[in-house]
Every structure is written in C-alpha cells, then in structure tokens.
Amino acid sequence: MKEQKAWVLNGFIGVLLIVVLAVGGVLLLINDNVVAGIVLLIAAAALMSGIAVVQPNQGFIVTFFGSYIGTIRESGLWLTVPFSMRKQVSLRVRNFNSAKLKVNDIEGNPIEIAAVVVFRVIDSAKAMFDVDKYEQFVEIQSETALRHVANKYPYDVFDVEGYSLRGNSEEIAHELSRELQERLSVAGVEVMEARLTHLAYSTEIASAMLQRQQATAIISARSKIVEGAVGMVQLAIAQLQREGVIELDEERKAAMINNLLVAIVSDRSANPIINTGSLY
Structure with missing residues (x-):
C-alpha cells in the first residue's frame, strides 16, 4: 500500500x-x-x-x-x-514512553532500561492497511528494538575503551532511532527521536556494581596521585643536587624518596617527628 x-x-x-x-x-x-x-x-x-x-x-x-x-x-x-x-x-507528532524493561546487557548484567520515542504517521495507507493497529505496533516494536540495543552494549566500561549505555548516550540514541526506523517503516511511521529515559542496574546487583564503580574510581585517583608524586620527588631531588644544598648517597637518597612518597601519597597529613637530642 x-x-x-x-x-x-x-x-x-x-x-x-x-x-x-x-x-x-x-x-x-x-x-x-x-x-x-x-x-x-x-x-x-x-x-x-x-x-x-x-x-x-x-x-x-x-x-x-x-x-x-x-x-x-x-x-x-x-x-x-x-x-x-x-x-x-492522526498526523500529529506523538510520544510513546516505554515501560521499564529488565534486560541483560552484553556482559550478562541485569539492567533496567526505558526510552521515549517521538514519531508521526507519514504514510496513512501503510499505517491503516499494512499493519493491524499501528499504535500497538509502534509500542511492541519500540520495546523490541530497545531490548536489542541494550543487549549489544555493556552498561558501563571499566577497563577498556568502547561504547557503553551510560557513557555514550548520543550514540545509543542514534542507534536506537536507526533501528526503530527500520522496524516501523512498514507501518508508514517516521521516528523523529528516540532517547533513553531510565537506565540503572537491577536491584539484585546494584549494590555490588556500585562498589565496583567506587573501587574503579579510587584506583584511578590513586594512579594519578602516584604519577604526580613520582614527578614531584624527581624534581625535589634534582633541585637539591643541582643547588648543592646537601650531598646524598644512595642510601640517604632512597630514604628521602621513601619519606617523600609516603608524605605525598598518604591519605592523612604527615606528622613530622622532631629530634631534639638526648636530655642527658
């Protein structure tokens, strides 16, 4: 038609x-x-x-x-x-809000996901005669496309670079719109926009995944701190040797490096111990 x-x-x-x-x-x-x-x-x-x-x-x-x-x-x-x-x-622009679906991402983690689809009828003959009740057809195909896209990507990436549902919302929205348009063209429907409205880990693994995210953030922060600390120690020792303030042998240099790294990397402020000598 x-x-x-x-x-x-x-x-x-x-x-x-x-x-x-x-x-x-x-x-x-x-x-x-x-x-x-x-x-x-x-x-x-x-x-x-x-x-x-x-x-x-x-x-x-x-x-x-x-x-x-x-x-x-x-x-x-x-x-x-x-x-x-x-x-x-109706030829007007309409919204469809999907229900919260429980699906597995590409890594098998159960997640909750939902989307909003903005669409309109551009071919009334296809909408009325090629499918039975095109509004229900849009709803079912939207949920099917959403499940398919969710199964292709991980919720988040921790150790490698790549697309994820949480970190690449624009790319995921484009992918969802493209797949929806392919599915709904038979019904004479144009998909104007499709975006995720809800994305979260399922309740049974939400606590564990939150701990994983926190651990990843701590490791990343510690890596930056150690990288900066090493650079600061190198500059300090180089400047001391260049200006001749103090002569450091290998043993004293190692002790100074250890003390500086401990002072910089430690979570707490350093508490110096002052040696005032013997009272007797």
Missing part, C-alpha cells in the same frame, strides 16, 4: 450544490413532477454522504466498497466520493 491523494471538491461548493438539488427536488414535487423531484433529492442525499470535515494535522482514509481510493490531508470542508467510508488517522 502507498498513500495517494483522494478526489475532493471544495466543501462549500458541494454544500451549495446539495442545497440547489434539494430545493429543485422539492419544487418539482410541488409541481407534481414526482420522478424528477425524487431523483434530485436522492442526488442531494448522495452528495451529502460525501461531505467531510478535516481538522488540522489529521487525515481521512477514504474507501469505496472496500477499495482504497485515497487520503484527504488538507484541513477544511470537503466533498469527496459519495457513499464512501472515511476513517480518521
């Missing part, structure tokens, strides 16, 4: 024509011309059945004895094929 434009005539002209036929039929009946009068009244009633009022951003699917003859998209008052059936379809 493919949408096509239905035959229409300006509705005000149609209403005027109906009035003229009805008045003519009544006058003929008054003048005892029964057959002609009845014919004109039947014609007026037939044209009346073709009157349609179309609201903005809505359309009418027009069928004639089971055959699709076109769609009326323009808003206003129209006269279309008499005795035709007309079914309204």
Whole structure:
C-alpha cells in the first residue's frame, strides 16, 4: 500500500450544490413532477454522504466498497466520493514512553532500561492497511528494538575503551532511532527521536556494581596521585643536587624518596617527628 491523494471538491461548493438539488427536488414535487423531484433529492442525499470535515494535522482514509481510493490531508470542508467510508488517522507528532524493561546487557548484567520515542504517521495507507493497529505496533516494536540495543552494549566500561549505555548516550540514541526506523517503516511511521529515559542496574546487583564503580574510581585517583608524586620527588631531588644544598648517597637518597612518597601519597597529613637530642 502507498498513500495517494483522494478526489475532493471544495466543501462549500458541494454544500451549495446539495442545497440547489434539494430545493429543485422539492419544487418539482410541488409541481407534481414526482420522478424528477425524487431523483434530485436522492442526488442531494448522495452528495451529502460525501461531505467531510478535516481538522488540522489529521487525515481521512477514504474507501469505496472496500477499495482504497485515497487520503484527504488538507484541513477544511470537503466533498469527496459519495457513499464512501472515511476513517480518521492522526498526523500529529506523538510520544510513546516505554515501560521499564529488565534486560541483560552484553556482559550478562541485569539492567533496567526505558526510552521515549517521538514519531508521526507519514504514510496513512501503510499505517491503516499494512499493519493491524499501528499504535500497538509502534509500542511492541519500540520495546523490541530497545531490548536489542541494550543487549549489544555493556552498561558501563571499566577497563577498556568502547561504547557503553551510560557513557555514550548520543550514540545509543542514534542507534536506537536507526533501528526503530527500520522496524516501523512498514507501518508508514517516521521516528523523529528516540532517547533513553531510565537506565540503572537491577536491584539484585546494584549494590555490588556500585562498589565496583567506587573501587574503579579510587584506583584511578590513586594512579594519578602516584604519577604526580613520582614527578614531584624527581624534581625535589634534582633541585637539591643541582643547588648543592646537601650531598646524598644512595642510601640517604632512597630514604628521602621513601619519606617523600609516603608524605605525598598518604591519605592523612604527615606528622613530622622532631629530634631534639638526648636530655642527658
């Protein structure tokens, strides 16, 4: 099926024509011309059945004895094929909020995920005739695509570089929109945007994964601290030797490096011990 434009005539002209036929039929009946009068009244009633009022951003699917003859998209008052059936379809932009789904990411971790899909109908014929209840079709396919995307990526990456559901929201949204468009094109639906609205570890592993995230953050911070501490110790010893403040042999240099590293890397402030000598 493919949408096509239905035959229409300006509705005000149609209403005027109906009035003229009805008045003519009544006058003929008054003048005892029964057959002609009845014919004109039947014609007026037939044209009346073709009157349609179309609201903005809505359309009418027009069928004639089971055959699709076109769609009326323009808003206003129209006269279309008499005795035709007309079914309204919304052309407005709509949102669909998926339920929170419990799925496994690519590493097998159970997660909770949900998304919002912004869509609209661009081909009314496909939406009405190629699928059964396109609104439900959009909901089911959206949840299916969301599960498929969630299964392709990890919730988060800790040790390697790569895409993740939490760290690459823009890329995941683009991937979800692309897959949704492929699935919903058969229903004549355009996906305007799709984004995650909820993402979290499932309750049974949330505590353990939080500890893992905290441990990863601590390790990363410690690595930066050690890297900076080594650089500071190298600069301190180089400056002392360059200015000749003190002569350091290998043993004293090792002791100084140890003390400086302990003072810089330690979580607590250093508490120096001052040697004042013996009291006796």
